[in-house]
Amino acid sequence: MANLAFKQAPKQTGLMNVVRQYGIYFALVLLVLVFSIASPRFATPSNFILILLQVAVTGIISIGMLFVILSAGIDLSVGAILALAGMISGVYANKLPTPTNILLAILFPIAIGLFCGLINGSLVAWARVPALIVTLGTMYAIRGFVIWYRVNPIYDLQPWYRVIGQGSVGPIPVPVLVFFLVALVASVVLRFTSFGRYVYAVGGNEQAARAAGINVSVVKLSVYTISGLLCGLAGLVFTSRLGAAQAISGLGFELIAIASVVVGGASLFGGRGTVEKTIIGALIIQVLSNGLVMMNVPSPIQQIIIGMIIIAAVGLDNFLRNTP
Numbered sequence: 001m002a003n004l005a006f007k008q009a010p011k012q013t014g015l016m017n018v019v020r021q022y023g024i025y026f027a028l029v030l031l032v033l034v035f036s037i038a039s040p041r042f043a044t045p046s047n048f049i050l051i052l053l054q055v056a057v058t059g060i061i062s063i064g065m066l067f068v069i070l071s072a073g074i075d076l077s078v079g080a081i082l083a084l085a086g087m088i089s090g091v092y093a094n095k096l097p098t099p100t101n102i103l104l105a106i107l108f109p110i111a112i113g114l115f116c117g118l119i120n121g122s123l124v125a126w127a128r129v130p131a132l133i134v135t136l137g138t139m140y141a142i143r144g145f146v147i148w149y150r151v152n153p154i155y156d157l158q159p160w161y162r163v164i165g166q167g168s169v170g171p172i173p174v175p176v177l178v179f180f181l182v183a184l185v186a187s188v189v190l191r192f193t194s195f196g197r198y199v200y201a202v203g204g205n206e207q208a209a210r211a212a213g214i215n216v217s218v219v220k221l222s223v224y225t226i227s228g229l230l231c232g233l234a235g236l237v238f239t240s241r242l243g244a245a246q247a248i249s250g251l252g253f254e255l256i257a258i259a260s261v262v263v264g265g266a267s268l269f270g271g272r273g274t275v276e277k278t279i280i281g282a283l284i285i286q287v288l289s290n291g292l293v294m295m296n297v298p299s300p301i302q303q304i305i306i307g308m309i310i311i312a313a314v315g316l317d318n319f320l321r322n323t324p
Helices: 014-038 045-070 078-093 099-125 131-149 159-166 174-192 194-204 206-211 216-242 253-263 275-294 299-321
Strands: none
Touching (some): 045 078, 045 174, 045 253, 045 275, 078 099, 078 216, 078 253, 099 131, 099 159, 159 174, 159 216, 174 194, 174 216, 174 275, 194 206, 206 216, 253 275, 275 299
């Protein structure tokens, strides 16, 4: 394959290179230290497990969002897809545990996420509708459908179903294991497969990727499909962990996912980002949220802080990209 004529970011040396490569790790350690000093309840094993459980769901969504953002796209529908997948999963998890109901409770939410991702991807890749408009529209449409379908929560989910979100293997909760498995597979795909290289290529320079023979439309369709599939999986895990299916599930999760990816060093302009740093970004967002709750900071203030972090992260990325 011909060499792709991507836009190369200016090389950074010295302090700038250290900030780009390791700044996110320093930020996570600093946050943990600050909250550990500010609140004695923060630095406890039970709270660290709670943080990992909370990251497990948003982290799965964030990995899907990473694929989309790497291709220079955006997906605002992730929270709504999670709600729809979780609601349908809950419908079958509430019934008698026949083999059919068990299979549907596990596979149907993933299939729904896959289908929603295909719709988003088709409109972006083939109809050439801007991703922001497509996913904003499907976010409202899906959220409205879930509320119309069943506005009342579904409780009394079967015990076997709760194991997915509330069980553990030794000391490690099942949702955390699922999250780590998703992260491992995603990392392998992006690092070592042709498809992973194509995703970076499309985000780095779409015209050059097309000139090199990459089917840009297929790549775009694929990344939105992956995002939808992982939202379906996250909906399954989230509903099981919550012990109820709710139409309001996933509200604001798109903000958390975007924040995790951007804070993790991925560029909103596409072409740069890794699974490993996205995980660290998700941990930073969750540690920040958890610490602020323990310090009794109101939820609206938390949202303001996270919004400011997104702006600061994008500004820092733009500064580092243009600093020699």
